[in-house]
Amino acid sequence: MSGLIIGLTGGIGSGKSAVSDWFAMQGIDVVDADVIAHAITAKGNPVLDELKEAFGDWVIDSDGNYNRAAMRDHILKHPAAITALNAITHPHIQARIKDALEKSTAAYCVLSVPLLVEGMAKSPNLAELCDRILVVDVPESIQIHRATKRDQIKLSHHQDPTAYVKTIIAKQATRQQRLAVADDVVVNGGTLDELYVQLERLHESYLAMVKC
Numbered sequence: 001m002s003g004l005i006i007g008l009t010g011g012i013g014s015g016k017s018a019v020s021d022w023f024a025m026q027g028i029d030v031v032d033a034d035v036i037a038h039a040i041t042a043k044g045n046p047v048l049d050e051l052k053e054a055f056g057d058w059v060i061d062s063d064g065n066y067n068r069a070a071m072r073d074h075i076l077k078h079p080a081a082i083t084a085l086n087a088i089t090h091p092h093i094q095a096r097i098k099d100a101l102e103k104s105t106a107a108y109c110v111l112s113v114p115l116l117v118e119g120m121a122k123s124p125n126l127a128e129l130c131d132r133i134l135v136v137d138v139p140e141s142i143q144i145h146r147a148t149k150r151d152q153i154k155l156s157h158h159q160d161p162t163a164y165v166k167t168i169i170a171k172q173a174t175r176q177q178r179l180a181v182a183d184d185v186v187v188n189g190g191t192l193d194e195l196y197v198q199l200e201r202l203h204e205s206y207l208a209m210v211k212c
Helices: 016-025 033-040 046-055 068-077 081-103 140-150 161-171 175-181 192-211
Strands: 005-009 029-032 109-112 132-137 184-187
Touching: 005 016, 016 029, 016 109, 016 132, 016 192, 029 033, 029 081, 033 081, 033 109, 046 068, 046 081, 068 081, 068 161, 081 109, 132 175, 140 161, 184 192
Parallel strands: 005 109, 005 132, 029 109, 132 184
Antiparallel strands: none
């Protein structure tokens, strides 16, 4: 297991993927909660049967795949549904995350969790696995621009994609809440080169921590 675990988080459209991709290119192991969440809800996975029993046939589309967009819409309309969803998926996700962290042999490991801060009020939570929390910080205007541009196909069935993204942002931790728990912050409102300069400094800092 790596000697240092960095919890990476940020709101929708903040650029977490660009950050985690950079760390991966440096040979750092990245454990991505979103990737694992997709894996456990892949076609044919028993977790889909649990979701179908809890929510109904609509959670699986005609091709047998998890209807993620429909679930997202359902939760926005029925916020209490997130509790039932998490009760089913989180134990599977956490088990896979812990297994991946245990197997890591890199100098340190990045655990990417979009809703890391939102889950901190509960125990156990993924933040408890982290030695430091790295927040990717951007203004809300940039979040909206990036999310609507990146997800334009997924959002095409919504008459007002901007309003839809704002609704998602409102459901997430605020910028202030993320910054309040951050050990490290990178500002991703500019170019990739500007982001990479910040990440290089952090990378050297993390390597130094491991050596100590």
